[in-house]
Amino acid sequence: MAASNVAAPLSSQRPLAIEARGLVKDFDGTRAVDGVDISVPEGAIYGILGPNGAGKTTTLRMLLGIIDPDAGVRRVFGHDRPHEIGRLIGYLPEERGLYPAMKSVEAIAFMGALRGLPLAEGRKRGLELLERHDLGYAAERQIRQLSKGMAQTVQLLGTLVHRPRLVVLDEPFSGLDAINQGKLEGLIRTLADDGVTVIFSTHVIHHAERLCEGVAIIAGGKVPYAGSVEAARDRIPAQVRLETRMREGAWTHALPEDARREGDFFYFSLPETGVEPLLKTLIEGEAGILSLSIERAGLHDAFVAIAGEAAARQLEADQAGGGA
Template identity: 75%
Template sequence: MDMATGELHADPALTRDLAIEARGLVKTFDGTRAVDGVDLAVPEGAIYGILGPNGAGKTTTLRMLLGIIDPDEGYRRVLGAANPQHVARRIGYLPEERGLYPSMKSYEAIAFMGALRGVPLAVGRSRGRALMQEHGLGHAVERQIRQLSKGMAQTVQLLGTLVHEPKLVVLDEPFSGLDAINQGHLEDLIRGLADRGTTVIFSTHVIAHAERLCEGIAIIAGGKVPFAGRVDEARDRIPAQVRLETRKRGGPWRAALPHDARRVGDFWYFPLPESGIEPLLRALIDGDAGILSLSIERAGLHDAFVAIAGEAAARDMVANRTGEPA
């Protein structure tokens, strides 16, 4: 949001129309603001992540965007509609709480979910079989849900979310409970959706998924969004770090290092100077430092999250992932 004008902007480098626009969303439960003034702008065809620990307000925000619950304050527009219920058949939603009928055959479960979004059962059955074949579950088409592994059942529910070919897919903690192999399959599926022009927004408390997948993110902590924008913008909140290894330990070249340079083992570490790396390189060469290696390491999204949301929120994220107390 532009603080001078009050206007809400999408990611500046992206000029696509917005699939989701929200401004000042507020939701209160029992006197506590679970969501406190959330602004979002998600371009069409983007993969967008909402990052935050459990209890930060991610699920409540998604449910307001979908029209499952209404905000107490604020404005939202989804696929051009002020009332998300008016475009519900163009949206696919995978809630955090998974649920399928155990006795249903897999492809029938997909068809049933499609029928809830207006897909004729015969069409849903055909698409269900095709989707399961496409995503490596052809051998399980006729199996009942109770006969599937947890990962396979979650994949079936996800395919049921996609069977009506939505333009917007909303996934609430989609990676939760999946092993590494199935997490990789899900990442590939999300990329494939975006390649076909589908907008994907998902919540997660695992930063690595957002770093690998997302063009844009919103960081949410305590119901507020301290950052919303491109992933590279978040990472740029922390200066790139220089790692330097020299043959000589002393000499006039040492004066070229920034005052906050620190030595760890054989390496020097310090923020990339505002003047860039070239003047430093020149001074090191002129000072006969004997450069053995020099690299510029950009901050990761985890470090950016810590800088933006704080150490406590980062600890909560790790606790959510490991199941340990924060």
């Protein structure tokens, strides 16, 4: 069963880069987004996590002012008309698009010019960015001469060339091989280290889990959870794996009610009182502790608990199919 709407604020007193309350959007009588609430502190890396068709792209476009919500409010750096502060924002849409005949450095400069950056400065910065990302040799190559991964990198650099305070990436990892995915993760971390707010959508859980301070889980146009990744994981008790030399004894009565034996191990949820009182009982009962480990729930388990099994299965299908 999907969880009810839950908000777990990020543990930060920073000003908000993005604040949205009750966003609603209908298309041809179909509700694509239904009451989305999101708060993203400045300098955070924040993920919009959900399966294809869940409403991720529509939510991002409303946040940016590309489309207006039918209900609700959104503010970017305190402005309720985000398109008027476009110079502060870098946006990489899901639909990649560069002019095939344009040279790489010119494409970057052109994208910067759309955000108010003079072309000459855009060319200078574009060349610096290409060299910094080991693509200086491709500065004069046409987009059509680049590999898919290189072209995506050029478009990403064009998103950053005007040095925005907020970077919004719609499915940025889609179509990238493992090496380029790793480079993109590094770039996102560098941006956040420089104080830039990064928000990206994804249907791949491990990107959100590795990168994000906060996450909004979206399914069917609704956000049943928005808050810190840590709080999402903490919704599921940590699991204990215990191996003992003795298989029976009075000490077994001290194990939690959900304890189960599988082979040589007991598995159970970490008691609310912690593991120390149980350890004392096991030692006094001469259980003979051979090993004990505590494993926290992952974001995948949290997603299942929050969004429901149907949404989790769709997410897994999207990942297996490589969809955006």
